[in-house]
Amino acid sequence: MDQFHLIIVTGMSGAGKSQAVQALEDMGYFCIDNIPPVLIPKFAELCMKGGERVRHVALIADIRGGEFFDAMSQSLKELKAQGVSYEIVFIEASDQTLVRRYKETRRLHPLAPHSRLSQGIAEERKRLESLRKHADFIIDTTNLKPKQLKELLVKKYAISEGRKGMNVTVVSFGFKHGMPIDADIVEDVRFLPNPFYIEEYRNKSGRVPAVREYVESFPISATFKEKWFDMIDFLLPNYEREGKSQLVIAVGCTGGMHRSVCMAEALYKHLKETGVDVSIEHRDLYKNDVEEDAPGYEGM
Incomplete structure (x- = not known):
């Protein structure tokens, strides 16, 4: 049986995290969207006992978790203590791209429900700065189409017993x-x-x-x-x-x-x-x- 492996997808709102997780799900990963970081260690523990179906797991943990997001650092320490193999994938895009995407979808930014969109984006970048420094894989989707994002993830994370090399x-x-x-x-x-x-x-x-x-x-x-x-x-x-x-x-x-x-x-x-x-x-x-x-x- 393959070793348990966890991918934590995080990053800027509107940058393409959901598309990334969808691509991972298409590859056979067991995926969870918007899990509070404080629950990640327990979730990983359960998955490690869950058999082959949950050997490869991907989840989104982002700013929508509110106050729970501040627990990410502690959760990562607990994962290491449990011996859990994990990687952090950080998805980002330029401010101009994020503004355009939000205007196209007419959605509210989670940190700017009653203020300017640019202010919410700036605040989110500030809060995510320390987590970004610990990312294993950073993807800038500014100039990427969904297909190209998926191709990047397939190249790096495709599930295959023979997947080796760089x-x-x-x-x-x-x-x-x-x-x-x-x-x-x-x-x-x-x-x-x-x-x-x-x-x-x-x-x-x-x-x-x-x-x-x-x-x-x-x-x-x-x-x-x-x-x-x-x-x-x-x-x-x-x-x-x-x-x-x-x-x-x-x-x-x-x-x-x-x-x-x-x-x-x-x-x-x-x-x-x-x-x-x-x-x-x-x-x-x-x-x-x-x-x-x-x-x-x-x-x-």
Whole structure:
């Protein structure tokens, strides 16, 4: 029988916690929504005695728990004392995205039933700050569709007796929008020739063949790719040997539209061809004025 494993899904209201738990439920997890944190240790104890049906459990514990939410720290200590294997998945999104989602659904924020929505979001971020620091897996759903969120969770938490190895996520980003907070490796490609200064490429993404060919046409690009791929190929098995289950490789340029996208796609293709369990995300691509993307791609 597999060891009991608990996933605690928490994070910002409106960020997609319910969608995350639904995805886990589809994978075979026994799921509970909005459980008061003070009850988690007892619930885990019961599940551990419940047999195979509740070997894999996921639950949501969030700000809706009110005063009970303050008991989360103590509950986590009790889980450790019980020897319970658990992971904290923290779901978040930008303030702008959360405001838009609340306005679309016309729901009230749990911390702002009679005040401005922005005030409730700010207060929630403040209350969740310490818990976020202890998260094992942080997912920013700002630019993720529900399908993409599910794919991330399936890659990391799919129930399989043979599920081993490390999942790699390649993320392109723009330095002017800030570095990804969950990046394990950050590569700065701002030294490569910039298509932004070529009029015909300025509003085309790094996934457009002509833009990619321009960036890769320079000797410095070929030399960089060779050395970079060689380094990554060396690092991955060593990270995996140390027990790392997820690795985020962030590739940054100025705006996150041309060079970082191009190089991220190149690394993704390389890792895919070598059999690595890899996914790709272009975090800041559509924060730019993109008039043309590669055929078959949708905005993230």
